[in-house]
Amino acid sequence: MKPPTSEDITRQLQQAHFPQKHDRDLAMAPVGDTPMVVTLEQLRPYELNPRVVRNPLYDDIKASIRERGLDQPPAITRRPNDRHFIIRNGGNTRLSILGELWQETREERFFRIHCLFRPWQSESHALLGHHLKVHQLQVVMKPESPGGKTQFKLVLQLPGGGAPSAILSEGEQRAIAIASFLAEIKLGKGRGGIVLDDPVSSLDHCRRWEVAERLARESLNRQVIVFTHDIYFLCILEQKLEELGGALTKNYIRRTAQGYGVHSQDLPFDVLGTKDRLGRLRQELVAIRQALKAGEEDEHRRLTSACYGRLRLAWERCIEEVLLNGAVQRFGEGVSTQRLKSVVVTDDDYREVESGMSKSSKFEHDAATPVGRLPMPEPDELEQDIEKLSTWRGSLDKRLRETAKARG
Known part of the structure; x- marks a missing residue:
């Protein structure tokens, strides 16, 4: 009998009870x-x-x-x-x-x-975890067919069962619902627009970031409309869109004397950058001049005090956005250390900030009773204070560019 070759032995080893490496x-x-x-x-x-x-x-x-x-x-x-x-x-x-x-x-x-x-478990379950990281909740999709129409119901995999509404927090239920919806549209082939009403209500800060990032990515493929009253969420959504190079159009819906749901392109002061805040302050200055001209002393005082309060907020925003070049931002995901490449803070910067913030705070708050009512600055003085911040901002912008160039 002819002795087996090495090829014969290999062939025999790979049969039946000796599976190939891939099968193993x-x-x-x-x-x-x-x-x-x-x-x-x-x-x-x-x-x-x-x-x-x-x-x-x-x-x-x-x-x-x-x-x-x-x-x-x-x-x-x-x-x-x-x-x-x-x-x-x-x-x-x-x-x-x-x-x-x-x-x-x-x-x-x-x-x-x-x-x-x-x-x-399933492709949908995998997408759930990568969208909002809800794997620890152990959910599965159970098919149902009420009235002959196939639907899916989310079921918790827990000992003894139990309805999700009886076990999960409101935030966890919302996270699963959003993740399921995003997984569904990801698996589908349509590119129709989607509308979400206050999607991050009851979510913790970590999942807010996940939702913002996911919606920003989705906006690159379809129109995404989000209604929210959460300025924090709006800020992180804007940050994620900037990272992706996406476009964001912001509109403001509010209650006015005309009623509810009045549309305005004038966004709340809190969400504006330094440049737009300065523009808004100049608009307020016009109303302050009109009040003084009309002899409305109390209205002039009220408007001037409110304007100085917002001027203080503009100083704060300029420190964050321009002086520190956005390296540290409120509601930011982290510290952008690379942005420090352009940053230089001088003694003159400290004096400018100290002077501008102190004066703004002085006229924003009510004076102590023994002091009495402080005389409010005239509109011309307020205008000088606004332009002082504008000039400082301009000098910072120039210095940022020069410093970045010098540091290579």
Whole structure:
């Protein structure tokens, strides 16, 4: 009998009870949550990840991982009959960074990664986690067919069951609802506009950022209309759109003497930048002059006091937006250290700010009883104070450009 060749032996080993490597890999997926170690070759990013721009904190995250590794193992999963594992919810940024660090250092700790494997549930469930990170809530989509029309109902996977409304907070229910809606339109092929009414009501600050980022991305593909009374949410939505290069049109709906729902393009003072705040103050100055000319002393005092109060807010905004070049912003996602490249703060800046803020505060508040009513500045003096801030802002803009150029 002719002795078997090495090819014959290999062929026999690959039959029946000796599956090929690809089949062995597929059979290794655990049936429950399991800690495991995978390599970069075995792991892939989630290809439907809604984040389309680089994480603004990418460099800081990379420095942290280089120094001490991952703070916690990323959650991974694997589709049925798929060879590679994928990131289950978030974590694509960390995976990209690990790939870069492996190429740069060839250190095994960046190639072999401790992960938490969780069994695959569905494509919709995967999208839920990458949209608003709601995987920890353990929800599944249960099909129903009332009246012959197929619908889906979200069901909690908890011991003993229970209705979501009886277990989840209002914010968690809203997060699941928004994530489900966004997952549905992501899987669909239509590009019709969507309208959301106060989508972040009851959400915590972390999920507000997630909603803002997701809606900003969606606006690149379709029209997105958002009604909100939350200025904080508007600010972070504007920040996310700026990062993506998207367009934002802001309109103001308010109650006036004409009734409710009156449209105005004059946005609330709180959401304006320094330049627009200065423009609004100049408009108020016109009304102040008219009140003084008409001999309405009390109205002149009231308007002047209110204008100085907003002038103080304009000084604050200029410090944040121009002097510090937006490196630190209220409601901001982080500290933009790269923006400090253009920043120089001098003793003269301190004196300008101290003088402008002190005077604005002086006339904004009521005087103490022993002092009595302070004489209000004339409109010409108020105009000089407004222009003082405008001039300082202009000098800061020029210095920012010159400093950035000098520092390369």
